[in-house]
Amino acid sequence: MSETCRARLGEFSVTVRLLASAALAGLLWSPSFVLAQDAADAPPPATAAPLRSFDPVYFDRFAPRTALDMVRQIPGFSISEGEDRRGLGQAGSNVLINGERFSGKSNDVVSELGRIGASNVIRIELLDGATLNLPGLTGQVxxxxxxxxxxxxxxxxxxxxxxxxxxxxFLDGEVSVSGKAGKIAYTLSLSNDSFRNGNAGTERVLDATGLVTDRRYEELYVNGDQPRLAAGLKYTGDSGQIGNLNLSLERPWTRITEQSDGEVVRDRDYLESEKEYNYEIGGDYLFPLWGGNLKLIGLRRFEHSPFFTRIFLDFEDLRPREGNSLATVIDETETIARAEYGWKAGKADWQFSLEGAINTLDTRADLALLDSSGTFVPIPLPGSDAVVEEKRAEIGLSYGRPLSPTLTLQTSLGGEYSQIVQSGAGGLTRSFIRPKGFVALAWKATPRLDLSLRAQRDVGQLNFFDFVASADLGAENQNSGNPDLVPQQSWNIDFQATQNLGALGSINAKAFVNFVEDIVDQVPIGLTGEAPGNIDSATIWGLSLDSTFKMDVIGWTGVRFDIDYTYRKSSVPDPLTGIRRRISGETIHEFSAEFRYDIPGGDWAVGANYFDFSRADEVRLSQLAEFPINGGDLGFYVENKNVAGLTVRLGMSNLIGTNEAFRRTFFVDRRNGPVAFVEDRDRFFGPVVSLDINGSF
Incomplete structure (x- = not known):
């Protein structure tokens, strides 16, 4: 390592230690180590006038049980978790709880809303993010x-x-309790996200001329559970101190099995399993200091993931059984310390922020091949055992103020320094300095029309798995390790318009365009290998519409329509052919619509919903995977809002028989050469019956 790198690393280490020490000191020196906030005692720091304010009575017709039920009924609004965030800085979810961001990453805000009882909600405010003294928020919040x-x-x-x-x-559900003891508010929950999925159908194998060479009947089973224990503690001090502590422990497991019985060539027996554990500890503490407020934030996240994959192939011509196996153990850690100091100067809100983070991926893999005696023999998988670590420091200064009674400005300027170290074969140590920042404007054009515009310089989050060699036995793919990856950067321009239709509902329209540098996609590695890598540039643009129409104003009392649509288009030069195409595997469009009728004068409601989507081809250098769509998911439900005090909904979906289709083309060498063969799959899974029972106590 050069003397310059040593010096930069030393400076980074000092920064991280100072931040960590400050965060720990703030937590331990507070009047109580347990952190919380009672909204009745301490008003939220959001100072902007809301676009609309919804009292609990507004939601009575839906008989909500939780704050999540309420938010889902706000006209023209959809919860956004945001993309995979880099650290704990700006942007993220478009939901605040008592004026604050939720201090967690894997412990998400949607789950938190589901633990807030509807009886505890005083009101819900719809705000324009650019008018808040919370840098990074824009559009509806x-x-x-x-x-x-x-x-x-x-x-x-x-x-x-x-x-x-x-x-x-049978095991999907959650139970949670919330209470208060003095100045301490708390929430405890036990939940399980369960899935029992699968499909079955025929896969044909065709040669380069389109002739069917094999026909296989396949059955897939995907089972799993994600049990989670979570706790939230909140504290409000007598002198403006506000703190939060969020904890979660999760023990998910997944088991995938697939049987493929061929008519001509072979039968295939596939098994994949994972049983991991992970935890997250996140907290923040805000207190007055020197005429402003200092907020200290910390997060620690760890995940241990052992994967196992095994395949057996039995042939019709009675040749010896073939097979392979892959055992992978992955440990991921993320440690973040952040400090934010905000103050007010006249009409302006200022904030200075400093953040340090250490992210680590430690992966080990053992690949084995079944020999003629039926014994698995280890074979090398070069580059699969490695440790990737990123150390990062970020600094920023934000400024916001009203320019007129109807126009608000928010802006931020900063940068980050990061060092990426990879051990193992081909390991490298590299350092980067990246500028970051944004400018946002919020304009109340009319009493019912709100417009916002945002321009941002953004640094993307790397996927450390892309640095390491890997194999996907199920898809029969392999990636080389690519230690040369760099984070993508982009100029992002976002526009949002919200039209309040009064008693009729609301329409929220968004449009965006991103000019991306060093976009990550599949690239050649050496003469025959491939892996995720950087392509010089790409353009991504899109639009979305969230709308709600309430038909009471035209005499259809209790009738409501929700229509959401998203479309994305991207353009990137293919690293193999040079021809521009979409980003591999990206979502092209999503459409959803719901009709709901709350029958006046009673507890019954009925509804119907529809959803469909499409995605771009998944492009590898020797394969092309297509995902054809054959219809969408149509469903209906019947709901009673008072069955012995419970809300019960019975529904059925996939009524028009949407199948899971997949077509993959294999090439003799590269994708610009002749076709070797094609796999064409069409699987069915039939209707799905659902029951949702919600209650309070």
Missing amino acids: VNIVSKVDSLTGQFRWSPRVRFRRTDPQ
């Missing part, structure tokens, strides 16, 4: 103003049954 006065609880049970070839899903 909701703020849930809530309080906890007594012990309350929520529970949910959501069994599902697919009609064909899957086990019933």
Whole structure:
């Protein structure tokens, strides 16, 4: 390592230690180590006038059990978790709880909303993010103003049954309790996200001329559970101190089996399993200092993931059985310390921020091949055992103020220094300095029309798995390691318009364009290898529409329509052919619509919903995978909002028989050469019956 690198690393280490020490000191020196906030005692720091404010009575017709039920009924609004964030800085979810961002990553805000009882919600505010003194938010944002006065609880049970070839899903649900002891508010929850999926159907193998050379009947079963124990603690001090502590522990498992019985060539027996554990600890503490407020934030996340894959091939001509196996153990850690100091100067809000982070991926893989005696023999997988570590420091200064009674400006300027170290074969140490920042404007054009515009210089989040050699036995693919990867950068321009239709509902339209440098896609490695790598440039643009129409104003009392649509288009030069194409595997469009009728004067509601989507071809250098869509998912439901005090919904989906189709073309050498053969798959899974039971106690 050069003397310059040593010096930079030393400076980074000092920064991280100072931040970590400050965060720990703030937590330990506070009046209580347990952190929380009671909204009734401390108003949220959001200072902007809301676009709309919804009192609990607005949601009475839906008989909501939780804050999540309420937010889902806000006209023209959809919850966004944001993309995979780099650190704990700006942007992220478009939901605030008592004026604050949620201090977690894997412990998401949607789950948190589901633990806030509807009886604890005072109001829900719809805000324009650019008018808040929370840098990075733009467009529509909701703020849930809530309080906890007594012990309350929520529970949910959501069994599902697919009609064909899957086990019933009985274990999906959650139970949570919230309460308050003095200045401490708390939430405890036990949940399980369960899935019992699968499909079955025929796969044909065709040669280069289109002649069918084999026909296979295949059955796939994908089972798993994600049990999670989570806790949230909140504290409000007598002098403006506000703190939060969020904890989660998860023990998910997955088991995938597939049987493929061929008519001509071979039968295939596939097994994949994973049983991991992970935890996350996140907290923040805000207190007055020197005329402003200092907020200290910390997060620690760890995930241990052992994967095992095994394949057996039995042939019609009675040749010896073939097979292979892959055992992989992956450990991921993320440690972040962040400090934000905000103050007000006249009409302007200022914020200075400093963040340090260490992200690590440690992966080990053992690949084996079945020999003629039926014994698995280890074979090398070069570059699969490695440790990738990124150390990062970020600094930023944000400024926001109203330019007029209807126009608000928010801007930020900063940068980050990162060092990426990879051990193992072909390991490298590299350092980067990247500028970051944005400018955002929010304009209330009319009392019912709100417009926002944002231009941002962004640095993307790397996937450390792309650095390491890997094999996907199920897809029969292999990636080389690529230690030369760099984070992508982009200029992002976003525009959003919200039209309040009054009693009729709301329409929220968004449009964006991103000019990306060093986009990550599949690239050649050496003469025959391939891996995720950087392509010089790409353009991505798109639009979306979230709309709600309430038909009460035209006499259809209790009728509501929700229509959402998203479209994305990208253009990137193919590293093999030079011809521009879409980014591999990206979503092209998503469309959803829901009709709901709350029958006046009673507890019954009925509804229907529809969803479909399409995605771009998945491009590798020797393969092309297509995902044809044959219809969408149509469903209906019947709901009673008072069955012995419970809300019960019975539904059925996939009524028009959407199948899971897949077509993959293999080439003799590279994708610009002749075709070797084609796999064409069409699988069915039938209708799905669902039951949702929600209650409070």
